[in-house]
Amino acid sequence: MEDLQLVPAIRKGDNSAFKMLFNNNYKKLIGYVRTFTNNQEEAADVVQEAFLSLWENRSLLDTERSPKNYLYKIAYNCYMDRYSKRKKEECFFKELKKEALEEHIFNDPQLLERRLERLTVIINNLPPRCKEILKLNKIQGYTQKTIAEDLDISVKTVEAHIRKAYKKIREGFKDDDLFLMVIIKILKL
Known part of the structure; x- marks a missing residue:
């Protein structure tokens, strides 16, 4: 049927x-x-x-x-x-797992300290101009346009230096995805 x-x-x-x-x-x-x-x-x-x-x-x-x-x-x-x-x-x-892992990172002061030391070493080993631009942008909060004007360079050059810094940081933490995720969140990489 x-x-x-x-x-x-x-x-x-x-x-x-x-x-x-x-x-x-x-x-x-x-x-x-x-x-x-x-x-x-x-x-x-x-x-x-x-x-x-x-x-x-x-x-x-x-x-x-x-x-x-x-x-x-x-x-x-x-x-x-x-x-x-x-x-x-x-x-x-x-998201729950990420939050738990982030909490773990910040609740283990020794582990956090070692990771921050590693980040400091990576940043300190950047070329001088790249390090300067990263600090101006991410630590002091200057816009890319302001940095370009202050250093008398183009905005594209500022962007290139920031990209280079991010690349070095990502390479330095490629074996530590969780902390890299936290850095990305903090620095907005």
């Missing part, structure tokens, strides 16, 4: 008609959802959720249209809801 012919019975709550619709579409729907998730178990969960939603909203089925498109749309929306929720959770846990 074709899916469209099953709709009136499904709308009335006929379990056998719904089971036929399920059997006609389950495997194809799994394949469709797998194109998004690449995970058989998750695809099966999404498809089951889609069929459950269709059953719960069976009174909305259009007796003039095949339920197949509706079913695929439900499955897509179910997957997207899961995906969005997962991304939000990942973002939340990533």
Whole structure:
């Protein structure tokens, strides 16, 4: 029996008609959802959720249209809801982890001191003009335009020196991503 012919019975709550619709579409729907998730178990969960939603909203089925498109749309929306929720959770846990690690950095004075000493060494080993421009910009808070005017150089030259300083700092902390992240936050690298 074709899916469209099953709709009136499904709308009335006929379990056998719904089971036929399920059997006609389950495997194809799994394949469709797998194109998004690449995970058989998750695809099966999404498809089951889609069929459950269709059953719960069976009174909305259009007796003039095949339920197949509706079913695929439900499955897509179910997957997207899961995906969005997962991304939000990942973002939340990533932020939580970052905050905990940042707190750890600042609560371990010896570790922080060693890292600050390392940062000082990197900055002190910069070429003199590069070091001067970095300090004027990040420590004393001068704008790039003001620095360019005071040193009688172009803004592009100031930008180049700051980029060079940032590059050296990133290289110096490439094995310490967490502290580099904190430096970036502090210096707005």
